[in-house]
Amino acid sequence: xxxxxxxxKRRSIRQYVPGAAVPEETLQKVxxxxxxxxxxxxxxxxxxxxxxxxxxxxxxxxxxxxxVKMLQGxxxxxxxxxxxxxxxxxxxxxxxVMANMHLMADALGLGSCWVQGRxxxxxxxxxxxxxxxxxxxxxxxxxxxAILTLGVIEHHPHPxxxxxxxxxxxxxxxx
Ligand SMILES: Cc1cc2nc3c(=O)[nH]c(=O)nc-3n(C[C@H](O)[C@H](O)[C@H](O)COP(=O)(O)O)c2cc1C
Numbered sequence: 001x002x003x004x005x006x007x008x009k010r011r012s013i014r015q016y017v018p019g020a021a022v023p024e025e026t027l028q029k030v031x032x033x034x035x036x037x038x039x040x041x042x043x044x045x046x047x048x049x050x051x052x053x054x055x056x057x058x059x060x061x062x063x064x065x066x067x068v069k070m071l072q073g074x075x076x077x078x079x080x081x082x083x084x085x086x087x088x089x090x091x092x093x094x095x096x097v098m099a100n101m102h103l104m105a106d107a108l109g110l111g112s113c114w115v116q117g118r119x120x121x122x123x124x125x126x127x128x129x130x131x132x133x134x135x136x137x138x139x140x141x142x143x144x145x146a147i148l149t150l151g152v153i154e155h156h157p158h159p160x161x162x163x164x165x166x167x168x169x170x171x172x173x174x175x
Contacts, residue, residue, distance in 0.1 A: 006107045009159040013111030014070040016151025022075045026108050030150070031078070033104035037096040045086040046094050046145075049079040049136050056135065060147070062123040063131045068115050074149040079117075079132065081142045091118065094145035101148050111153040117144035 001009075027050070034048055051057055052075070060079075061071040071077060080097055082090035098114055105112035122131035129144035 001107075004162075006103065007160075008162065009156075010103050010106040011157045011159070012102075012113040013106075013151070013153055013156065014113050014149075015154045016070075016073050016075060016111055016149075017154050018073065020075065020152035022110060022150050022152065026105075026110055027076060027150070029108060030101050030104050030110070030112075030148075034078070034080075034097040034101040037093070037100045039093045039096070040087055040089040043087045044093070045082040045084075045090045046097050047081050047083075047138070047142065048097070049081065049138070051077045051079065051136075059135055060132060063117065063120075063128045063147075064115065065121050065123050067123055068147075068149075070113055070149045070151075071115065071147070074151045076150040077115075078148045078150065079136060080145045080148070081138050082145060083141050084143045085141050090143065091145060098146050098148060105148070105150060109153065110150055111156075112148050112150050115147040115149060117146045 031048060051060065057071050057074055057077055060077065061067045078101060080094045082094050084090055087093065102112050102114060117128045117132065120128040122128050124131065132144055
């Protein structure tokens with residue numbers, strides 16, 4: 001399938017087949033796609049924390065208000081953090097990692113969804129970043145960007161169609 005078709009097919013999948021495991025080989029390809037991301041000055045400030053322990057995933061679901069249900073149902077999550085002291089474009093860098101992994105997951109037939117972490121609050125009033133730092137143990141200089149939930153697809157929504165794209169958002173020469 002060509003890349004544009006894969007991009008049309010990519011959707012956010014929030015429900016996964018209960019008890020179905022993400023194959024290790026597929027997970028490795030998703031992680032490789034993340035590590036292949038473009039990065040300002042090639043600094044690559046990110047770190048990826050792979051969580052497969054279901055008790056940890058359950059605990060992590062409190063990182064947002066309301067609780068993140070899809071973390072409870074996911075078989076795996078990849079938490080994307082970055083060292084904010086390494087570069088001032090760590091959010092952009094991490095977004096590219098997230099986008100690469102999300103697209104690769106769908107291309108491989110795996111369900112995934114972006115859970116926003118940066119600038120978000122946890123169930124106990126702390127920031128999502130502080131809440132997850134407690135569980136995952138990343139240092140103070142590392143900031144939370146987002147979490148990619150992963151699981152076996154229960155139902156894949158319809159692909160996007162090229163006819164429905166918002167072409168009016170494209171401006172030529174001037175706004
Ligand atoms: C920066 C960003 C943050 C997002 N945060 C969340 C989130 O916290 N929870 C969620 O369920 N989906 C989240 N999403 C997924 C979007 O809701 C989804 O991409 C959008 O509704 C379009 O649907 P589609 O991905 O199926 O095309 C996020 C996506 C992006 C790019």
